[in-house]
Amino acid sequence: MSRAETLTAKNASQQAFFPLMRELVRTYQAFASLDAAGYHDTELTVSQADVIFTLGNTPGMTFKEIGEQTLITKGTLTGVIDRLEEKGLVSRKADIDDRRCMRVILTARGEKVFQKEFPRQVGFLKSHFDRLSKKEMQQTILVLQKLRTALS
Numbered sequence: 680m681s682r683a684e685t686l687t688a689k690n691a692s693q694q695a696f697f698p699l700m701r702e703l704v705r706t707y708q709a710f711a712s713l714d715a716a717g718y719h720d721t722e723l724t725v726s727q728a729d730v731i732f733t734l735g736n737t738p739g740m741t742f743k744e745i746g747e748q749t750l751i752t753k754g755t756l757t758g759v760i761d762r763l764e765e766k767g768l769v770s771r772k773a774d775i776d777d778r779r780c781m782r783v784i785l786t787a788r789g790e791k792v793f794q795k796e797f798p799r800q801v802g803f804l805k806s807h808f809d810r811l812s813k814k815e816m817q818q819t820i821l822v823l824q825k826l827r828t829a830l831s
Contacts, residue, residue: 703826717803721796722766726751726759728796731768731785735793739784741774768792 686694715725723731729749734740742760746753760783763769768789774780785793808816 713807714800714804717800723792723796724759726755727763727768728800730756730759730763730783731789731793732797732800734769734783734785734789735797739772739782741780741782743780745783763789 711725718725718728721728726749729751730745733745733748740748742753742756745751745760746756749756751759760769760771764771766788767786769783770786771781771783774782811819
């Protein structure tokens, strides 16, 4: 269909990309559900774990850096950090290079949680991803990268 052709309610749902779009959404939903199931016996939510795992093995990050590394929106991130701070898992420190910025760092307790939960969650997810061959994973990565580029 060229740009000159008009989509109607009838032919819009017949576009070739619809099955791909639906499968992509279903795959994301399946992954999100699987990932969340890995936290059923922890004190962390998925978003809290995302922040803890992102901060692990780092000297800490600014809110902007955490936002760029996670899927958490800026508005939600402040609340997630607040709750992690209340749990004693992170602390905020003024950034040495830019005193206007706050750096979020893992506390000793947060580091212990990272050391325990990160490998456990990676192992949980790995058992599912191991169902794909290395070649299938590489092909999937390439196709998803191409799709992301096409959508940008």
